Amino acid sequence: MICPKCGEEFEGVCLNCTNLDELIWLDNFIVITCPKCGSFKLEGKWRTLDFEDVIDYLISKNVRIHPELEIKEILISYNPFTITFKGEISKVDVEIVKQPKLKILKETCTKCSRESGGYYESILQLRADKRKLEKEEIEKVNEIINEILRAEKDNQKAFITKIVERKEGIDYYFGGRNIGKKVSRKIVNEFGAEIKESKTISGRVDGRDLYRFTYLVRLPSYKNGDVVKDDGKICIVTNAKIKKAVDIKTKQNVTLKNPKLLARKEEIKRGVVVESDEYVVELINLENNEVVFAEKNAEVKTGEEIFILELGNKFYIIPKELLNESR
C-alpha cells in the first residue's frame, strides 16, 4: 500500500505518519481495596487476590490496542506506575511506554462490615453426649472451621461473628448459613456425631422471612477403647467414627446401633490370670494387687496378662488383643 500522506510504501500502518503512542489507549487505573482484610473489588464483587493480579485484570479491561499491533510482552513497574508494551507492527518491533494514573480507593468490604456489625445466619452448637468436650475435640473442630473458611475466602458470609463458651459446650456464630452447615457436616463425618437442624425467624426483608439456622452437633458419649452395651452385648469401641466395636465374649466385630456407655477406657484395669475353672477366672488386679473373680467370658491361661472390667459388682475379662489396638 502507498501512504496517501507521505507517499511511502507500507504494510499495516505507515510508521512515518503514525504516532506510536496513539496505538495504545488506556483509562486511569482505579483499585478499590478493603482496609481491613485487603480484598479487592472487581466489577462490584469482592475478591481475595494479589495486587499484581488486580493490575493484570485491569490491564485486560482498561487497555485498547490498535488491531495491527501485535503485543508480545507487557512489563509493569511501580513508582511511578509504568506499563511497557513490547510488540510488532508493520513488521517492525516497537516499544510503547505508558504511565497511567493509579488511584487506590479504600472501602470496607461487605464481609468486614457484616462481621463488625455482628451479622450471623447460623449457629453451631457443639456438645458432647453425657460428658464434657475434650481439648483435642475442640482443637479438631477449630481446624475444620479454619479449613472451611479458607476454602470459602471469596464467600462474603464466610466468617465467625463470635464464639461463646457455655457450661454445656461451645456456640459458634457464622456469617452464612452454608458455613454452619458445612462445618457441622464435616464434624459429623469426623466424629460420627449426631446433628439436629432447626430454624427461627430473625426478621423480614421485602416481605420475605429471614431465618437463622441452628446446628446442634452432639459428639458421641463413647470413644475408641471405651466399653459400651449394645443389643445385650458388651463391646469395646474400635472405631467410634463408623460405629464399629468388638464383642468381648465372641471377639466378633459388631456395628453399634444404640450403644450405651458402660465404662471409659481409663477405667479398665490391667490384670494377670492366677487360675481358672469352667466358669470363673481368678485374677490379680495389677494396679492395686487385689484378687478378683471374674466371669469366664473368654478362654485364658494361667499367668496370662489380661484386662479387667468392673461393672457394678461384677468383673469381666477382656482379652489383651481386643484392647491393644485402641490403647
Ligand SMILES: [Zn+2]
Ligand atoms: Zn505515511
Ligand SMILES: [Zn+2]
Ligand atoms: Zn474486608
